[in-house]
Amino acid sequence: MMYLAKHYNTADRKSFRTATRLYAGKNARLDLGQILSAAPVLLVTDTRFADSDAAKGLQVVGRVEVNSEPRLDQFETEVAKLPASRPQAVVAIGGGSAIDMAKALHAFLSFGRHDVRDQERPAGAPGLIAVPTTAGSGSETSRFFILSDRSGTKLSHRAWSFAPDVAILDPIFLQQAGAERVLLGMFDAFVHLWETYICRNEQSSFVDMLCLESFPHIAMAVRVLAEGGDLSEQMLSALQRSSAYGGMAIANVRTGFIHTLGESLAAHVSISHPESLYVFFDTVLDHYAPALAEKIDRVNRRFAAEIPGGYTVARMRQDWGRAFERHGVTARIKRALSSTRPDIDGLLETVARDKVLPRENPVFLEASDIRHIAASAFESFAPRAVRNLVP
Ligand SMILES: [Fe+2]
Numbered sequence: 584m585m586y587l588a589k590h591y592n593t594a595d596r597k598s599f600r601t602a603t604r605l606y607a608g609k610n611a612r613l614d615l616g617q618i619l620s621a622a623p624v625l626l627v628t629d630t631r632f633a634d635s636d637a638a639k640g641l642q643v644v645g646r647v648e649v650n651s652e653p654r655l656d657q658f659e660t661e662v663a664k665l666p667a668s669r670p671q672a673v674v675a676i677g678g679g680s681a682i683d684m685a686k687a688l689h690a691f692l693s694f695g696r697h698d699v700r701d702q703e704r705p706a707g708a709p710g711l712i713a714v715p716t717t718a719g720s721g722s723e724t725s726r727f728f729i730l731s732d733r734s735g736t737k738l739s740h741r742a743w744s745f746a747p748d749v750a751i752l753d754p755i756f757l758q759q760a761g762a763e764r765v766l767l768g769m770f771d772a773f774v775h776l777w778e779t780y781i782c783r784n785e786q787s788s789f790v791d792m793l794c795l796e797s798f799p800h801i802a803m804a805v806r807v808l809a810e811g812g813d814l815s816e817q818m819l820s821a822l823q824r825s826s827a828y829g830g831m832a833i834a835n836v837r838t839g840f841i842h843t844l845g846e847s848l849a850a851h852v853s854i855s856h857p858e859s860l861y862v863f864f865d866t867v868l869d870h871y872a873p874a875l876a877e878k879i880d881r882v883n884r885r886f887a888a889e890i891p892g893g894y895t896v897a898r899m900r901q902d903w904g905r906a907f908e909r910h911g912v913t914a915r916i917k918r919a920l921s922s923t924r925p926d927i928d929g930l931l932e933t934v935a936r937d938k939v940l941p942r943e944n945p946v947f948l949e950a951s952d953i954r955h956i957a958a959s960a961f962e963s964f965a966p967r968a969v970r971n972l973v974p
Contacts, residue, residue, distance in 0.1 A: 588701055588743070591837060592785045599789030601831045602746035603713075603724040607824065609816070612714055612753040615674070616640020619712070622671040625692070627685035629677030629716060637676050637714050637753070644670050649677060653684040654731045662691055672710040675747075679720030682713045686728035686745045693744060697730065704744035713747040716756035718822045719768025719857065721775050721830025723750035736850065746834065750827055757819040763910045766808050767857040769822050770903065773801045774860050775829030778839025781875055782943045785836040793832055797825035798882055799889035802899045806890075809905035838939040840948075841867050844957060847933035852923040858916050861907060865900060866960040870952070871945040913964075920965035927957055 590598055606614070615637050623644040628635065630650040645666040649657075661684070669692060675685035690697040693708035713723040722728065726746045729737050757765055780786060780794040800821035804814055814822070833839070844867070845859035852859070872879065879896050886894040907913045934940070934953055941948050 592787050594784050597787040599787055599835055601724065602743055604749045605752060605827055606749055607752035607820065609754060611751050612637035615714065615751060618749065619672055624672045624674045625670040625688060627673065627675045627681050627688065629681045632676045632716055635676050641674065647684060647688065649681045649684045652680050652731060653687060655733060658684065658687050658697065658730060661688060670709055672712060674712045676714040676716065678717040679722045682715060682722040683728040687730055690745060698740060699742055702742045702744050711747045712749045714751045717760055717764060717768050718757055718826035719771035721772060721826055721833060723747055724827045724830035726834045752823040752827060754816050754819040754823060757822065762808055765814065766906055766910055767855060767912065768826065769801050769804055770861060771857040772826040772829040774841050775833045778841060779832035779836050781878060781945050782836050783945060785943055790832045790835060793828035795885050797828050799886055801825055802886060802894060803890055805899060805902045805906050809902040809909060811909060838937055838943050840940060840944050843934050843937045843940055847930045848925060851925040851929060852919050854916055854919045858912060862916060862964055863960045866956050870956050874945045917965050920961065930957060
């Protein structure tokens, strides 16, 4: 199976893999104890969910609390405190950071180190269960986790062993999350699905199903948030599924232009991951939209079937803008860019390291295109904020 472990889709060879069973529904979190029976578990939670009733009935033999993006130093501290007897499962209750820390600790328990790449899970390794309290990162189903090193550089780790065995999706967590957090998460999930949908070769019809199922749910939710409304429990459940599908989708490809630019920017400017994506979203779409007419039309037909009132991708883009304005996201991005003044050369250097991007972007990318796109994006958010805009 080594060949398949390294396989990525080409124009004429398509595969799709997911390792995660989804278990979803109202109060699904309360079944966690039954699912794990009396197995001894290492429990990793966001600090605010440390006393979650989802953990009731678990036989907890070790606890880890996470209150910021996972860092290597915290990981090493937690490794030193791991229980002497190996837990049978690692359980994460929290957002993407808690799930990523759980994945890193699970990797250590499975391999004796966290920085393995493309490894299958060895026999006897503990199970891994994610109970996401946010929707967006897709960490609950993806084969990635991010750990920052001592310099603050975010390092992405990849192996199917890191994909949770089960993701438990309970809408109660999103009901407690607040509109802004839900909005940012659903944008991240949308970009995961979108960037997979528009890949040139690594795309597949398997992933298209997940995308075309999720896009209308996300669109209806963004429309509600753009108007200042509240999301129903049904909508929140659909967003949780969309996040999980987004994690499955990105686990089957290697790149996405918006993510590559956004991650590079977030290394220089203090903004959240979804905010960093939004900086480039419109300019990147403008750049390749003409080459995607057929794919965009397919989404528009799906919207027409699911959303009353003639909804389109163009309308959705406007609604993202209105929702981000309304919830203060746009203003925060402008402040962050203006106060940090990122260096575009540093940004482009990181982007240039992505060797898959030129092959998978819908249109061929020259270095000058990337500079132009990044410059246009910055200019629309914070003119004069960026150094070296002109080469
Ligand atoms: Fe993302």
